[in-house]
Amino acid sequence: MLNTAMLHLPEIGQFALILAFIMAVLQVIVPLFGVNRGQLWLMGYARPLAVGQALFLVISLVLLATSFVMDDFSVAYVAANSNSLLPTPYKISAVWGAHEGSLLLWVTMLGLWGVAVALLSRSLPLDMVARVLSIMGMVSVGFILFTLETSNPFTRILPSPPQDGADLNPLLQDFGLIVHPPTLYMGYVGLSVAFAFALAALMSGRLDAAWARWSRPWTTAAWIFLTVGIALGSWWAYYELGWGGWWFWDPVENASLMPWLVATALLHSLAVTEKRGLFKSWTVLLAIFAFSLSLLGTFLVRSGVLTSVHAFASDPERGVFILALLGICVGGSLLLYALKAPTVASVGRYEVVSRETALLVNNLLLVVMALAVLTGTLYPLVYDFMGLGKLSVGAAWFNTMFVPLTVALALLMGVGAMTRWKSDRVSRLGGQLWIAGVLAVVFAIVVALLLSEAVSGSVVLGLGISFWLIFATAADVWKKARGRLGKIPSLGVSYLGMVIAHLGVAVTIIGVTMVSNYSIDKSVRMVPGQVETLGDYQFEFTEAGTIDGPNYTSQATRFNLYKEGKKIEVLTAEKRRYHARGSVMTEAAIDVTLFRDVYISMGESLEGGAWGMRLQVKPYMRWVWLGAIFMSLGGFMAVLDKRYRRRQKKEKLA
């Protein structure tokens, strides 16, 4: 501890952060001034400044992580979020375990996206690069300043630092929490690139197909991170919270879902803008909304105004700063939009039955979904504001909103992908798709009948729209490949990416349908030796004991899991008591296959060596996340499309 104090690492970290701030300020001013004066050499500073800013941010982040690893409890943030007994990987992940470090991670990622734009923008005219990086610099300036002014992670507790730290919140001591926040942040921050492109296009007045083509891979990349991040969050909540729930509609989850929905709309709207030159103003607006919702997600939720209003009031300085930043960022971009968005109607024509219409409806549905989530999340706040009292919007409300919208969206997806640009005929589409429709209905009913005698409408509906999506997509692939399997790879990596992403949606819907309708569970009092049956499975409670972890002690229960008399797995569920905070965490024991999860979690200890146990069998649980993997894989394939890099080669040749 003395060592790091003498090394002044945290001070160097803070100094690096200040240097990054100065770089960011220059990154805003110099290139934009160059654009204004038509000076190429000034615009040329955009790239090196972006790299420099990111370099100092990375130094700052690495030094904070070093303070964690070296147990420098003289740093207030380390003392509050780490402990000498904490395993080293968690010391590193503790960097983003609370507000200050998360913010530093956020700005560092923003810097890194800036570097990516600087390095991968050879095909862009220099004035666009200058504008884009300048706008990303503005965002950086705001948030680095916020970090330095209100949330400095390097603040010391001197002269008498604590002997040991208060430990990382045990909820966060987990692999899922090492990877989930950075992934999600990459997605949030990545949307700043689409945002910067949109504003740059507004400023230059060049809202054209080229702009849309530049934006697409960046938007898709950010969207992939968001998709994976949300899925990781859901998976983490599932195994760590001990309830077996995988989506809670709580404000933090909603905050990540809203930008995802709008970014999904943006992806599709960009396609129309690139291919047909339409929906320009709408696309710009979506880019602004997507990033604004990211900001809302990261900061308003983090600041606690939504989850517990009290957190916000306790630190009004931060709250006011955040609101001011959001106001400048969102208000400023919407003002620019109002002043510069084109008022001339786009020249392209399209008819009612056309891919343009399908994508427009897709956009409306996705935006309505995002608005539904936004309303549900902010409604309690507004209700409170009106003086009507306090209320909370439960999962039921969200489900009521989401089910019909998802059904409509899935039905549309099946048709939309095969509809032609400009104009198409209902009779042609009908001719292609009626078989898929009939098959989907028949399959859904048959499968639902096989699953249980009492057919529920929601199962038929959920399976029906999934099968419809799968069959309609397959019909489209089949038609485009002219009935030859060997021709499928030549359909283009973008198109196949879309196919896989759409199938991913179907996979997720199947998972959600199955797990919501056919999960079974049982809460029982069990003593060692006792056997309980749930569904096809027998749970034999073999022993109870304790396990000593590095910074916790668990009470553990061990189970033999049998299916039809055959032993398939030994499962150990734990209840961990973490030493530093004395808090107790449930570690569920989960046996996983592709078609079902068996989930055992411990309740309370009862008299006579008995335990209250919760046993669950959750069919098709993995499909919920498998679909997300498909979606991100599809996105990844779309980014790989050569046409995003074509011009670069030409330039190299020339």
Added chain:
Amino acid sequence: MNRLLLFIPLVIFALMGLVFWVGLGIEDKTSLPSPLIGKPFPEFELGVVEDGRTLTTKDLQGQPALVNVWATWCPTCKAEHAFLNELAEQGIRIIGINYKDDVMKARDWLKAYGNPYAYNLSDPQGKLGLELGVYGAPETFLIDSEGIIRGKHIGDLNPVVWESLGKQFGEMQ
């Protein structure tokens, strides 16, 4: 297209900003002491989560207690729960108000996380919560042996909060 129409998003955003801004102003009022302090606990007649029997205000009297308002939909309550278990182990009497919640879910919760409460009053409509001026869950009231409200804390109980609140509670014993 009329340029004025393009200002609509900006105007909507400005209105939302206003709501937040004023909303922030409202928060400061929460630091004001509850007007209920020094007054008797509001009258009620509610079922108990654990066994369904009905209790009234009179049942609160006898010894000092913490009255903790919680719900299964409240993430902060989950964070607070372990500390309540600790307090209960120290022999502190805690009475729960299960606020705007489902009894079955509440029972599951108590099974899963342990039950630090002497008993839980089920307040599914939030009527008692309304009379208590409950702002959000969790909130905790200190009541003395006469059933008079002596203190109130908004937000989760934790070792830091308990330093001062616990002292006040100790004096009431």
